[in-house]
Amino acid sequence: MFRIPKHILVPMIVACALFMENMDSTVIATSLPTIARDLHEDPIALKLALTSYLLSLAVFIPISGWMADRFGSRTVFRSAICVFMAGSILCALSGSLVGFVAARFVQGMGGAMMVPVGRLVVLRSTTKAEMVRALSYLTIPALIGPVIGPPLGGFISTYFHWRWIFFINIPISIIGLVMAGRHIENLRDEFVQPLDWSGFLLSALGLSALMLGLATAGRHLVSLPVALAGIVAGVLLVSAYVWTARSKLHPLLNLGLLQIPTFRIGVVAGFFFRIGIGAIPFLLPLFLQLGFGLSSFESGLLTCASAVGALFMKTMAARILQRFGFRRVLIWNTVVAAASLMLIGVFTSHTPHALITVVLLIGGCFRSLQFTSLNALAYADIERPQMSQATSLASVVQQLAAGMGVTVGAFALQGSGFLQGHASVVAADFPPAFIVIALVSLSSLIWLRTLVRNAGAAISGHGRPLEE
Structure with missing residues (x-):
């Protein structure tokens, strides 16, 4: 029976997950006006769906490597797929702007873990001689996803329903979970540096308040005074992180x-x-x-x-x-x-x-x-x-x-x-x-x-x- 070499199989498994994440981040853009009509919202208000996803990536990417070291790369990678799949289902079932924005944030949490942890899986699973070829597989989703995403999202929104954009992630996620469970080792570091929890909380809360405050300042989702309060709180929290990070040995x-x-x-x-x-x-x-x-x-x-x-x-x-x-x-x-x-x-x-x-x-x-x-x-x-x-x-x-x-x-x-x-x-x-x-x-x-x-x-x- 033909067996695919591990240095090819593992990058292909990771590449499929990264392709899903890369495609999903572009597939929604062409469908925003359609989604806005269905949710009875101003199309400009759907900027929050893009912003919340990108914000979630920014917040959780810094701790992805630590989590992989602490809990094992396979555990975190499969968990990331589960979170991404759960976020996709919530997006498909959303009936309001608030629900859709929250679901996109959950989806971004999964994406934030999939991308860097997936790359880490490949780096730890291949020898140096095989590394260049293995990493070349990971460039495919980053390049092909944005090409396929816009017309695919437009096709689904025009001829079917925009909710299917998110449902198609489910079978891909299930296949990824099964393949990762069978072929990816649960590698972890024996000595893991302590996580800068205070830095994570300050940066996460600060960036979230600042970005969502700016995004909602156009009087979408919350009132203008609430948006301005979010901006001020975000600036203060981010400033507090910058001040405290200077004295830490291992800042976030x-x-x-x-x-x-x-x-x-x-x-x-x-x-x-x-x-x-x-x-x-x-x-x-x-x-x-x-x-x-x-x-x-x-x-x-x-x-x-x-x-x-x-x-x-x-x-x-x-x-x-x-x-x-x-x-x-x-x-x-x-x-x-x-x-x-x-x-x-x-x-x-x-x-x-x-x-x-x-x-x-x-x-x-x-x-x-x-x-x-x-x-x-x-x-x-x-x-x-x-x-x-x-x-x-x-x-x-x-x-x-x-x-x-x-x-x-x-x-x-x-x-x-x-x-x-x-x-x-x-x-x-x-x-x-x-x-x-x-x-x-x-x-x-x-x-x-x-x-x-x-x-x-x-x-x-x-x-x-x-x-x-």
Whole structure:
């Protein structure tokens, strides 16, 4: 009987779970207007469903590694699948905005554990000789999920019912549970550092209050005074975490890493660039559906072009960085990527779909190059013992930026409509919103311009001859 080698089987099991998580995070975007109609809510209010998911990732990612070390990677990985599946079921059964937002938060808890713990499972289950091939399997869901997600979500919402978007996770989850139970070892560390519980509580409560306060400040879900109180409480709690973390030997998030110039610039500049880009999954489907009257499926077919462009750029990013270096690529590419965001606002209902597809595909290429470059720059001068802490901090910032992007995009859209005197969202509200998010991404130049010319040269290979 044919047996799949373990160094291939384990990454494939993890990749299936990661594919489900990656696809689910994009599949909902094209279905937001449909879900809003069914729940009798303003489509802009559904920003909370995206924000709560991303917030949950930011809150629970930092403790995922500790949990795997403490309770075993297989136990935590299977538990994460169960939580994700439970969140999916709750999403499918939700009948109100409050219930849907809460269900997405639960789903994010599972996703926060699946991604880093799944990667840890692969790293601990393969030899160094097999590691490159094993890790290559994990890139598949990250690249393919965003391509399949938008049209799949649009197809289900248009021709079936949006609730099936979440029900399809159930059989995949069950298969993952069975396969993980049979083929993944329950590896754990013998000596586990104590978890910074006070830091976790301060950061979790602070980030939750701050992000949800900002997201609900548009008078969705709670009143404005309650939202403002959440923002103030969030700022105070996050400030308290920053103050107390400085004196801890093993803080939840090691903010001292920000003293490393390349890491600081990669993370901070990446935060502002990702805010602008993070608004796209929210604004673009609304623009195409509410502004142009396209169906969810038609919208999904167009929006996936950005993911196709990102997939294409992955094959070229390394050579571009080697040829031009981090500083030049990041500065010029920021300008081009921001311009591509403004260009989306020029679309009208008469713009040929072929032209929209080309613009989104090319824009996806430049945004992918920026993400790849920022990620690589952040780790350019990080020593191996610091890699885990750096990954946790960078991951939290990335999820917060994506959540902030949705919030900023929603505020820009609402502000545009208010200034133009529109009672409901119309196509004319979107161009100013895209200009706003493009300017936010462009503001990352403030930090990128401080890069030294040879920054990250050791990993980009800039200055060395190109390989034939």
